[in-house]
Amino acid sequence: MIQSRPLFLSIAAGCFGALAVALYMQHGLDMAPCPYCIIQRYLFLAVAFSCLIGAASKKHKVGASLGLASALAGMGVAGKHLYILAHPGLSCGIDPVETALNKIPTAVWLPSVFNAYGQCEDATAPVLGLSIPQWSFLGFTVCAIALLVILMRRQRTSLFQ
Numbered sequence: 441m442i443q444s445r446p447l448f449l450s451i452a453a454g455c456f457g458a459l460a461v462a463l464y465m466q467h468g469l470d471m472a473p474c475p476y477c478i479i480q481r482y483l484f485l486a487v488a489f490s491c492l493i494g495a496a497s498k499k500h501k502v503g504a505s506l507g508l509a510s511a512l513a514g515m516g517v518a519g520k521h522l523y524i525l526a527h528p529g530l531s532c533g534i535d536p537v538e539t540a541l542n543k544i545p546t547a548v549w550l551p552s553v554f555n556a557y558g559q560c561e562d563a564t565a566p567v568l569g570l571s572i573p574q575w576s577f578l579g580f581t582v583c584a585i586a587l588l589v590i591l592m593r594r595q596r597t598s599l600f601q
Contacts, residue, residue: 444590448495448503451583455488458579463553465572472558475538476521478547480576481554483517486510487583500590508587514580521573524560 462481465471473481487510494503538556541547547554567575 444500444504444593445495447586447590448491448500451507451586452488452491452495454579455484455491455583458484458576459488467552473556474521474558474560475541475556476517476524476560476573477558478541478554478556479517480514480521482546483510483514483580487514487580491587494590504587504590508584508591511580511584511587515577515584518573518577518580521560522571522577525571525573528561
């Protein structure tokens, strides 16, 4: 049976890897992040930190629950992003969401990571056949399934733990 701690650490590493890829695409490939991209970055961070909390504590259910909630929210945001891509008339360009996101303290302190200045329609460049929001949706789905596995397992009880 898979232990919870290595699974938590693997999920966190995957989330940090997704963030590293997003930053490479932004700075190395000059792809500007839109508001939904930035929200997904925050949610990948939330999943990663929830998993680190779960790995560090003996209360695995708390970390898994927080991570699952963040992953489900990420699936929702990525799904909305995919909806916008499927309906070209819609845009998430300069709107209240972007303005509010760019005023969050993390966006002010780390604008190179959390500043939204792109258009949602620009996320269609395929990477191995899938658009960026599709990859993000897939990543959040894998995280959610793995965290559900942790939540659904019974804790082994032992007198010698």
